[in-house]
Amino acid sequence: MDTYAYGFPRLGENRKFKKIVESLWKKELSEDEFKKALSELEANILSTYKKFVNKHPVGEMTKYDKMLDTACMLGIYKVKNLDEYYQLCRGKNALELTKWFNTNYHYLVPDFSRINDDFLFKEVNFDEIKKYKKGIPYLIGPFTFLKLSKGIDSRKFKRYLLSLSKIYCNSLNELDEIHIDEPAFCLELSDEEIELIKEAYNNFKTSKCKIYLFTYYDSVDFLKELYNLPVYAIGLDFINGKENIHYIKKYRFPDDKVLIAGIVNGRNIWRTNIRRQVKFLEEISSYAKNITISNASPLYHLPITVEGENLNEKLIKRIAFAKERLYELKLISNAFGGDWQLADEWNEEIGNFGKDDNVRKRIKNLRDKDFERPYNYTERYRKQKEILNLPLFPTTTIGSFPQDREVRRKRYLFKKGKINNDEYKKFIQNKIKDVIKFQEEIELDVLVHGEFERTDMVEFFAQKLDGIATTENGWIISYGTRCYRPPIIYGDVSRPESMTIDEISFAQKQTQKPVKGMLTGPVTILAWSYVRSDIPVEEVAYQIALCLQDEIKDYEEKGIKIVQIDEPAFREKAPIKKRNWDKYFNWAVKSFNLIVSQAKPETQIHTHMCYSEFGEIIKYILKMDFDVITIETSRSKGDIIEYFQNVDFKRQIGLGVWDIHSPYVPGVEEMKEIVNRALKAFPKENFWINPDCGLKTRDWPETKIALKNLVKLAKEIRNVFS
Secondary structure, eight states, X not given: OEEEOOOXXXXXXXXXXXXXXXXXXXXXXXXXXXXXXXXXXXXXXXXXXXXXXXXXXXXXXOSSOHHHHHHHHTXXXXXXXXXXXXXXXXXXXXXXXXXXXXXXXXXXXXXXXGSOTTOOOOSOOOHHXXXXXXXXXXXXXXXXXXXXXXXXXXHHHHHHHHHHHHHHHHHHTTOSEEEXXXXXXXXXXXXHHHHHHHHHHGGGGGOXXXXXXEOOSSOOTTHHHHHTSSOSEEEEESSSOTHHHXXXXXXXXXXXXXXXXXXXXXXXXXXXXXXXXXXXXXXXXXXXXXXXXXXXXXXXXXXXXXXXXXXXXXXXXXXXXXXXXXXXXXXXXXXXXXXXXXXXXXXXXXXXXXXXXXXXXXXXXXXXXGGSOSSOHHHHHXXXXXXXXXXXXXXXXXXXXXXOHHHHHHHHHHHTTSSOHHHHHHHHHHHHHHHHHHHHHTTOSSBOOBOTTOSXXXXXXXXXXXXXXXXXXXXXXEETTEEEOOOEEEEEEEOSSOXXXXXXXXXXXXXXXXXXXXXXXXXXXXXXXXXXXXXXXXXXXXXXXXXXXXXHHHHHHTXXXXXXXXXXXXXXXXXSSGGGHHHHHHHHHHHHHHHHTTSOTTSEEEEEEOSSOHHHHHHHHTTSOXXXXXXXXXXXXXXXXXXXXXXXXXXXXXXXOSOTTSSOOOOHHHHHHHHHHHTTTSOGGGEEEEOSSOOTTSOHHHHHHHHHHHHHHHHHHHHHHO
């Protein structure tokens, strides 16, 4: 049986992609050296494919983001050099950044609102695609590209899609084969959109190019219509798109096309059960004549390889990263042909581990009242106002401060045992003292401890909790060159001791101003981890929530008056099909409310979210029992405000006035534009002023200037209303 793989992580071993790009930014590499290094990295990825699978795409590499690459190729952005390209990624005119479907990968959003109405893709340049003529060049499909862009109304969408499909067709005529990604086919689409897809793809009928069309992350609701598109092969996700198999059993699969069956998981790391998937292939062979096997979704959601990881031996024998997924495709192909030896070794039985009866008992004993905060917001607001005594338009940051080379070096030395615990603790305390002093000097109102002891907002807690493992080299890309290492939730989750109280209480002792306790919420921990699949995901969420509930009790004993629970992945984790949202958001909201259900009324609960389509989820956000919400808004220029205007939102809100994902420092007047717009929607008593997100990735010089501007802005506005 043939094998096909795609989406192998561009990050490379030892995060080579990150180092190449950031060396260019620092001018440590010339443009020629940069291009050569990127080509070498791409060649390494292609050679890895060739070791395990029969077919794979070429041209998946990007300088930062494939959606941006596509926009440039289509003439939406005219960039003459690398500097202009990266200005769109991280400069003053940086594009909006948002989640790629329901994953933690982000993409830059092409904006058509800046384009003339008569735009018809007249200045396209497919040279990058054509140079891969001997392989299967990679392309983002026209429908997905436009669906994920902004500034396109329904009238323009039809015109753009039909025009774009003709442009694609002209280029396909010069190619033998093409890989086209259309994950947006898995969204809940209207009848009009489905008819438009059919009309657009019918333009490909004149092309002799073999089109390998891939959908993933969920099932395709219009599979019968998809069969009729003029494509050579259709890739379907049978891991996350369970309904695909029901559709195939109902409608069969056309004999004149190849079914590329996605049967190894591209989003989670538990080893594939080879016997189960071979049995699945035998079953599906009754409905499809031509089958090739593949990963179910792109592999860039996984680290490169398990090789070299220092994990529990039982855990090692249960997991597979990107390279191991390629190996699994080879195993399945061989086993389907009758060679079972290596496949059976791969799925060796190793027994259970990670069970905690006390945790399971605590979950079993939960009742409805355990998910409710007994004091209403009005009562809490009155008590918090009296105790905190904050000024109008209170200022704060989202949590982290810059982690410079010194911080990373000390953490490395401590991890390697080259400095002892006392020396490292003293270093962290000195950094906390400095950041508290800085915040007081610039007159911020609610302070944070800086999070210098935290590598990552999820990994830090994972290392403090039982039932979760962390890796040494399990890096994946979140966006651009930003990487993180997803933890592995393999067992029941418990908190052996307080996780954050030492640093937070130490920081509070340095100042009379309130210092926020900083926690990462259960949904975000789940979304940015690889989660066990042997129990319901909501049960895992409640286990984590109970750990955080206990942490808040510790805060209150130490006099911490404000606690922030970060849930940036609240929207991201939602299923792609909106018909499945109520079930997800029910437990997602309950997990948050379980954390705060025993908090005192005078404890002010904040939550932070970013990069979401808030208009879609506002009704669920209102069910979360927080007192203050802070939200990213600077790249979207405050568009989010209208969503909150349309509901009865009575609580407090802080809209980000500084895009921390860019080194660009906004002036007071730029920040004021967002605030002035917001004050038309929110009472002045309910409005906070803050950056978009944490400041960990920023440098100190820009951080100091931007925060001083932020405080100056607050003072100016207070004067207006005094």
